[in-house]
Amino acid sequence: MSQTRDTGIADRAAELRAALVSDLRAQQKITSEVVEAAVRRVPRERFMPAGTDLDVAYGFDNSVVTKRDEHGLPISSVSAAYIQARMLEQAELAPGMTVLEIGSGGLNAAYLAEIVGPEGRVVSVDIDPEVIDRARTLLEENGYGSRVRVLVADAEHGVPDEGPFDAIIVTVGAWDIAPALLDQLREGGVIVLPLIMNAVTRTIGFRRDGDHLVSRSVEVAGFVPMQGDGAHPDRVFLLPDANGRHIRLLFDSGVPDHLDRLDGVLTTKRTELWSGVTIGNGVSFADLHLWFAWFLPGFCRVAADEGTDLAAERLWFPFGVVHGAGFAYLALRTAAQGEGFEFGARAFGPDGQRAAAAMVEQIRAWDRDGRDVEPRFGYWPTDSDHTQIPADAAVMDKTHGVISISWS
Structure with a gap:
């Protein structure tokens, strides 16, 4: 009886997973074969909190809270499927890459492991030991324990003894970009992060270009805020x-x-x-x-x-x-x-x-x-050449540098 029920759940999950992939393709959140293969392969429901309905787990835009603070505010969650897929695409990943994920949960790290393959490397960090313990357990239970290195770390200070990274994906709202992270990003590497600009967030895919970053993609999305030394309360x-x-x-x-x-x-x-x-x-x-x-x-x-x-x-x-x-x-x-x-x-x-x-x-x-113009962003660390900021750009000060935006 139990085995029959488990088989039925697995079959239903597989159906929903296939339907989700079709929706993500149709909405152009998935655009590459490597991301599609990863989302098809990883059992999304196994990384959700116990009791999560399958329809919720496989919803296009459902985020699922995994931990709240003492005030009931969410501090860790499984991101909505559409933004996970989109950020994987924004990172421009390929087999064999070394990738850092900031803000752990297990599911996204499993997707990354599938994409970079056995020749690649995935490091997933979070400042919260409870979140890391949960992610480590879920990754081990689902066959990814040896493929993802999971660490407790405050990403504001980088990840010692790791990197350099071909790509960095930040899955928490970031008010600024820590210099230590940029130090660990290869030349030409991509960092994808939900960047908070005067209370409005955009998930931006930046490519490193010498001493600064240039945007290659932008997505509308919201995330729980960063904790630790990189936090910036309103x-x-x-x-x-x-x-x-x-x-x-x-x-x-x-x-x-x-x-x-x-x-x-x-x-x-x-x-x-x-x-x-x-x-x-x-x-x-x-x-x-x-x-x-x-x-x-x-x-x-x-x-x-x-x-x-x-x-x-x-x-x-x-x-x-x-x-x-x-x-x-x-x-x-x-x-x-x-x-x-x-x-x-x-x-x-x-x-x-x-x-x-x-x-x-x-x-x-x-x-x-x-209106109807997609803005372009740049990130210019304090020690970069600010004379190269485009003449038509507006700039916004941050702690470690400035952001530029061009609407033309």
């Missing part, structure tokens, strides 16, 4: 409403001066300003968020407590701006023609109209100069 400011509930403004960097001027703004009359810029139903405008992060001073992420007006409004696009004694947030309304939506801003406070105008100005600038 600054959080609470705006109370008339009922004692709060809107939370989260700043990655560039916190405006005199935020105390916002005290009481949510009790003021709300105003609106609309841009005339529209978007079709179901069309992504993720790059508008990225544009805000780069070009909208006072930009922040917004989170609303249950019971607040913003929560009731279903704040799907949680981005805002602070300007003096004003706060505005991104809003959408049905377009005048009845198809799609118009972008605008809703605002509070004495300077609310100015805050809304600043946001609307950047919506129009994005529509004019950035």
Whole structure:
């Protein structure tokens, strides 16, 4: 009876795995034979927490939390299938390579082992010993114990006695790129990481080009944040409403001066300003968020407590701006023609109209100069030649260097 049930589960998993591969191919998240073969071969369900439904394990965009902190926030997870496949493609892997994975879990390391083959080498590290113990156990149970070296390490300091690496894949949100990691990346090697830029994340595939990195691919995705010495917590400011509930403004960097001027703004009359810029139903405008992060001073992420007006409004696009004694947030309304939506801003406070105008100005600038253009990124370490940064690029300061972005 048990054997029959186990066979049925394995058969069902195989069916779902084949269907997932077909979906990933159709959506162009898998584009190479080596990645397809790896995803077909590795039993994804065996790396999930006990009791995970097969349909969840093989969902296209389901991430599965494997560990939470004392506040219930996720600190380790199995990434969604589409982003795992995409990052494997972004890394431009081939048999025989030496690869470093930062942020362990077991499943992605198994994929890597399949791709680089017996002549390659995979090192997987995590700062959390419990996460490493779980990954090591799962890899051993599924036949990858001898093919992946699993280590406890804070990747901010590199991985001593390992490397150099042909590719590095970072599976946690990174605010900066540690010099120690770049020191272990070969010339021409690729590093793929979810890079946080003023609270907006893009998973970027960078190739090393002499003293700096140049982007080769970009994907929209979110990850649990990095821990250890590379962590960069947000600054959080609470705006109370008339009922004692709060809107939370989260700043990655560039916190405006005199935020105390916002005290009481949510009790003021709300105003609106609309841009005339529209978007079709179901069309992504993720790059508008990225544009805000780069070009909208006072930009922040917004989170609303249950019971607040913003929560009731279903704040799907949680981005805002602070300007003096004003706060505005991104809003959408049905377009005048009845198809799609118009972008605008809703605002509070004495300077609310100015805050809304600043946001609307950047919506129009994005529509004019950035819409439907895939941006190019560069990463320039502190000791690199910054005179080579493209003249048309904007730059953003980080601890160990600067990021450049070009929209032309």
